[in-house]
Amino acid sequence: xxLKIYNSLTRQKEVFEPLNAPYVGMYVCxxxxxxxxxxxxxxxxxxxxxxxxxxxxxxxxxxxxxxxTDAGHFEEEGKQAEDKIATKAILEKLEPxxxxxxxxxxxxxxxxxxxxxxxxxxxTATGHIVEQIEMIKKIIADGYGYEANGSVYFDVVxxxxxxxxxxxxxxxxxxxxxxxxxxxTRELENQEEKKNKVDFALWKKAPVExxxxxxxxxxxxxxxxxxxxxxxxxxxxxxxxDIHGGGMDLQFPHHECEIAQSTVCNHQMxxxxxxxxxxxxxxxxxxxxxxxxxxxxxxxFEGNHPELTQAYSPMTVRFFILQSQYRGTLDFxxxxxxxxEKALRRLMEAYEWLKAQxxxxxxxxxxxxxxxxxxxxxxxxxxxxxDDINTAKVVANLFEIIPSVNSLKDKHITAEAVSGDxxxxxxxQLELFIEQILGIKVEQGANRxxxxxxxxLLVEIRKDAKTRKDFATSDKIRNQLAAMGIQIKxxxxxxxxxxxx
RNA sequence: GGUCCUGUGGCCGAGUGGCUAGGCAGAGCUCUGCAAAAGCUUCCACAGCGGUUCGAAUCCGCUCGGGACCUCCA
Numbered sequence: 359x360x361l362k363i364y365n366s367l368t369r370q371k372e373v374f375e376p377l378n379a380p381y382v383g384m385y386v387c388x389x390x391x392x393x394x395x396x397x398x399x400x401x402x403x404x405x406x407x408x409x410x411x412x413x414x415x416x417x418x419x420x421x422x423x424x425x426x427t428d429a430g431h432f433e434e435e436g437k438q439a440e441d442k443i444a445t446k447a448i449l450e451k452l453e454p455x456x457x458x459x460x461x462x463x464x465x466x467x468x469x470x471x472x473x474x475x476x477x478x479x480x481x482t483a484t485g486h487i488v489e490q491i492e493m494i495k496k497i498i499a500d501g502y503g504y505e506a507n508g509s510v511y512f513d514v515v516x517x518x519x520x521x522x523x524x525x526x527x528x529x530x531x532x533x534x535x536x537x538x539x540x541x542x543t544r545e546l547e548n549q550e551e552k553k554n555k556v557d558f559a560l561w562k563k564a565p566v567e568x569x570x571x572x573x574x575x576x577x578x579x580x581x582x583x584x585x586x587x588x589x590x591x592x593x594x595x596x597x598x599x600d601i602h603g604g605g606m607d608l609q610f611p612h613h614e615c616e617i618a619q620s621t622v623c624n625h626q627m628x629x630x631x632x633x634x635x636x637x638x639x640x641x642x643x644x645x646x647x648x649x650x651x652x653x654x655x656x657x658x659f660e661g662n663h664p665e666l667t668q669a670y671s672p673m674t675v676r677f678f679i680l681q682s683q684y685r686g687t688l689d690f691x692x693x694x695x696x697x698x699e700k701a702l703r704r705l706m707e708a709y710e711w712l713k714a715q716x717x718x719x720x721x722x723x724x725x726x727x728x729x730x731x732x733x734x735x736x737x738x739x740x741x742x743x744x745d746d747i748n749t750a751k752v753v754a755n756l757f758e759i760i761p762s763v764n765s766l767k768d769k770h771i772t773a774e775a776v777s778g779d780x781x782x783x784x785x786x787q788l789e790l791f792i793e794q795i796l797g798i799k800v801e802q803g804a805n806r807x808x809x810x811x812x813x814x815l816l817v818e819i820r821k822d823a824k825t826r827k828d829f830a831t832s833d834k835i836r837n838q839l840a841a842m843g844i845q846i847k848x849x850x851x852x853x854x855x856x857x858x859x
Numbered sequence: 860g861g862u863c864c865u866g867u868g869g870c871c872g873a874g875u876g877g878c879u880a881g882g883c884a885g886a887g888c889u890c891u892g893c894a895a896a897a898g899c900u901u902c903c904a905c906a907g908c909g910g911u912u913c914g915a916a917u918c919c920g921c922u923c924g925g926g927a928c929c930u931c932c933a
Contacts, residue, residue: 768898846895
């Protein structure tokens with residue numbers, strides 16, 4: 359089955375055909391490391407991690423580039439500081455690289471918590487100033503950029519005129535019409551420098567107090583906020599590559615500007631497939647700085663936020679995100695996260711048990727209907743992934759399969775009901791989809807081994823007590839352990855098992 | 860104001876015109892010393908009004924509601 363992905367550019371699902379199979383180039387817009395990542399940021403990184411994993415599973419050789427924006431628009435943090443201390447004090451105390459370092463580390467830590475695979479290349483904007491300047495020079499030389507008072511702007515109107523003839527007007531990705539924008543775009547500062555208010559900055563002259571600054575043919579300044587992605591994507595993936603991803607809110611203006619810049623320099627549309635994940639909302643509203651409703655990842659993991667009734671583990675959050683299709687909005691609530699937490703536990707307990715079983719190959723099944731139903735469910739996993747990475751349906755099917763696994767575990771059905779071949783197939787594919795493709799890993803704390811030993815001992819004592827019909831002791835052990843988050847389960851044959859909640 | 864998306868049961872969330880999505884919560888049953896877990900069964904739905912169709916949650920129109928982008932934004 360071929361993989362189909364929804365291309366924002368054409369607004370439809372298309373069969374994914376790599377430009378140079380088996381090689382695939384994928385660029386995803388990374389974070390601006392001027393602050394801590396929040397729940398909303400987690401979505402694209404988890405979504406595209408799954409895309410990456412699935413492409414790898416398909417046997418493709420993927421170069422996954424995800425940038426780190428560590429230059430340019432750090433105004434907000436600077437402004438906050440400005441209110442408190444004098445500009446001179448900022449110069450003395452606030453070293454930009456300190457911020458960058460701190461938040462880059464936090465970001466990497468969060469990515470690891472989520473079990474996201476590291477991208478092949480993680481380039482930084484500050485490491486590619488030269489490439490950005492070269493690109494801007496090229497744009498000016500071609501007549502689509504102009505200098506004004508030490509800054510350089512992209513001439514959107516001229517670009518639109520020329521490229522409309524080539525069927526690639528400005529606004530092709532976001533479905534915008536330039537004339538309308540000329541009428542509706544708000545007035546901003548420094549508009550007088552621009553020829554048209556829709557023009558965007560390629561290079562900005564640095565005001566005296568601006569700390570991050572580089573030499574350029576137009577004086578000291580810093581790059582505009584779209585050019586870094588164009589420069590780095592071109593450098594590492596070529597003039598045209600396969601997939602460009604990012605959040606839906608980047609579609610305009612960021613990706614639109616990227617298209618314009620790259621097209622002028624490289625004479626072709628930079629990416630063939632544009633994928634955009636939708637937003638995470640909270641109380642029906644997008645989670646974002648400007649709405650003042652963000653839940654930072656560290657707060658989420660610690661349960662330390664007024665909106666949170668408890669802490670949620672990274673895998674719970676990952677699973678929560680994968681329970682929906684990436685193109686729809688996803689509404690945050692404690693109820694929804696708690697549902698995910700419980701569902702994930704049920705899934706993983708059954709999965710871990712299944713993984714530890716040994717089955718013998720063989721084709722005989724006493725329950726042929728169940729046998730073939732299981733095979734169908736398992737086979738559908740890949741079909742659903744092929745359909746625009748529909749992780750929601752993949753997860754739904756996992757829950758179709760789980761009851762059979764638990765039935766086997768609790769001896770509601772015999773192993774012979776389903777053929778050994780099928781059990782082996784279920785076992786293998788569940789491992790593939792749960793661990794390799796969805797990237798869900800078993801979460802367990804440190805000292806687990808030692809703790810297991812202690813719990814084993816208590817379980818033994820409880821067994822003795824039960825045999826003596828000393829239910830007081832038996833219940834005491836079970837209840838006290840339950841209070842500590844360790845759940846004992848009595849099994850049919852007198853055995854006991856336990857799990858950590 | 861412009862462009863676009865969306866409205867599914869108590870909550871989250873899939874749904875390609877005809878078939879039970881799935882999860883969590885609720886109810887019942889089985890199992891159990893009692894529980895828990897697990898399994899089985901089950902209640903609750905497609906914003907409203909029209910239209911197309913043999914048949915619509917799914918297509919079209921209108922109304923109402925929600926949201927995103929147009930400024931930094933994942």
